Amino acid sequence: MSPAAAARYPLLWRAPPAPIAVLGGAVSLSGMRRRLSAAAGSGGLRPPAYGGLLLDAGGTLLQVARPVAETYASIGRRYGVTKPEKSIKEGFKRAFAAPWPKTLRYQGDGRPFWRIVVAEATGCTDDDYFEEVYQHYAHGDAWRLPDGADTTLRELKDAGVKLAVVSNFDTRLRKLLKDLNVSDMFDAIVVSSEVGFEKPAPEIFKIALDQISVEASKAVHVGDDETADKAGANAIGLECWLWGEDVKTFCEIQDRILTAGPQ
Known part of the structure; x- marks a missing residue:
C-alpha cells in the first residue's frame, strides 16, 4: 500500500428484470451477449x-471513505489529540515509509506495525485510542x-x-x-x-x-x-x-x- 490503503408511482412501477441464469450463476446482459457471440462464432468480440x-x-x-488524517483527528479529539490534520498526514507518511526491521510489516492482525504508525502520526500512545482507530478500519463502511x-x-x-x-x-x-x-x-x-x-x-x-x-x-x-x-x-x-x-x-x-x- 502506497504512503501517499449503496444504494444512491406505485401504479407505474415495474420490477427490474431478474438476472439471467447461466451455468448456475447470474451474469450481466453484456456478459450474456459476449457468451452468446462467442458460442455462435459470429466474430463479434475477441477473447x-x-x-x-x-x-x-x-x-x-x-479507497478510504474519508482522509486518514481527518479520521485520526476526529477520533483523537476524545483522547486529547490536538495535532492539525496536516501534521498528522505528514507523520503518517513518515511512519509508513520508514524501514521496518522485521520480514513482514503486516504479521497477523498487523497491530504492532499500526501502533507505531498511529503513534507517530498523532503523538498519542493511548491503547484505547489506537484500538478505536484500528477497529474503525476493520469495517467496510470505512472504505469504498x-x-x-x-x-x-x-x-x-x-x-x-x-x-x-x-x-x-x-x-x-x-x-x-x-x-x-x-x-x-x-x-x-x-x-x-x-x-x-x-x-x-x-x-x-x-x-x-x-x-x-x-x-x-x-x-x-x-x-x-x-x-x-x-x-x-x-x-x-x-x-x-x-x-x-x-x-x-x-x-x-x-x-x-x-x-x-x-x-
Missing part, C-alpha cells in the same frame, strides 16, 4: 486480451470501492477472466472485501500476512498466478505503488498498470482487457 487480472487492495481496489469497480469485476468474470487480489495487508482484508460485497468475485485472495511474503517479493505474485492457473505473460496486475506493484510484477514478467497513472478508472481497466474487434 479477453488477458486471462487474469491481479489487483492491489489498499489504494487501488479499496472506486466508481464502476463492482461492475467491471462482474463483466470481466463473465468474460472468463480470472480475478485475484494480491495485497500487502493484515488479516482484516478478507472481512473488508466481504463487507463491500466483492469477496465472491475473486478466484483468489492472496494476503501478505497469510502467505508470508510482501510485494515486491516475486513469491506473492507467483502464489496468486498459481491459484488462478494463469501464466504471468497472460495476466496483468494493477496497483498504486511503483516499487511494490510495478517493479515486483515486472520482475516475473507480469505486466503492471499503475493506478492513477496508467489507468484511472475501472472502466478503463475493463476496456483494455475486453478489447473489441473482428476475430
